[in-house]
Amino acid sequence: MADFDKNKFQSKNQEYATPIELFKVLNDEFAFTIDLCADENNKKVDKYYSEEENSLIQDWKGVCWMNPPYKDMKNWIIKAYEESVKHNSIIVCLIPARTNTRWWHEYCMKGEIRFIKGRPKFGGCIHGLPQPLAIVIFGSDYKNNYRNVVF
Numbered sequence: 331m332a333d334f335d336k337n338k339f340q341s342k343n344q345e346y347a348t349p350i351e352l353f354k355v356l357n358d359e360f361a362f363t364i365d366l367c368a369d370e371n372n373k374k375v376d377k378y379y380s381e382e383e384n385s386l387i388q389d390w391k392g393v394c395w396m397n398p399p400y401k402d403m404k405n406w407i408i409k410a411y412e413e414s415v416k417h418n419s420i421i422v423c424l425i426p427a428r429t430n431t432r433w434w435h436e437y438c439m440k441g442e443i444r445f446i447k448g449r450p451k452f453g454g455c456i457h458g459l460p461q462p463l464a465i466v467i468f469g470s471d472y473k474n475n476y477r478n479v480v481f
């Protein structure tokens with residue numbers, strides 16, 4: 331019988347950089363003004379919040395790109411939704427599609443969801459990521475729309 335307890339979508343490295351071709355398509359569409367989770371070496375936008383600054387205690391204003399560390403996904407998603415409402419900002423999140431979690435149903439489903447078809451190869455990886463990924467977009471013009479995208 332399969333041991334489902336060990337069958338988790340986990341990775342030791344939570345810091346994989348977004349594939350540049352995937353980011354470029356989204357940046358062409360949204361023109362991001364800030365990268366919410368980054369460091370000097372992997373930032374995708376000149377303006378960014380680092381771990382030291384702790385994005386989770388900052389204001390998220392403008393057009394925001396978010397590929398967060400996976401270990402605290404619930405708090406990143408709650409913050410993304412709440413900041414989009416508070417500041418009328420657009421927040422585009424690249425996250426694991428954990429569609430059986432409460433945070434997915436209570437927050438992600440308020441935004442626009444684009445399910446990624448395929449396995450994008452992140453920076454620092456030899457293979458494409460096996461876990462299902464989605465782009466979730468929060469902002470007043472991005473609601474209750476669901477579709478598939480290929481990268």
Ligand SMILES: C[S@@+](CC[C@H](N)C(=O)[O-])C[C@H]1O[C@@H](n2cnc3c(N)ncnc32)[C@H](O)[C@@H]1O
Pocket residue numbers: 344345346347348349365366367368369372373374379380381382383384385386396397398399
């Ligand atoms: C998955 S990487 C994304 C890197 C890059 N933004 C990209 O899209 O390719 C997550 C980044 O978030 C940073 N990070 C971790 N905790 C953070 C925090 N509390 N606030 C801001 N950045 C954080 C990590 O150092 C890492 O560089």
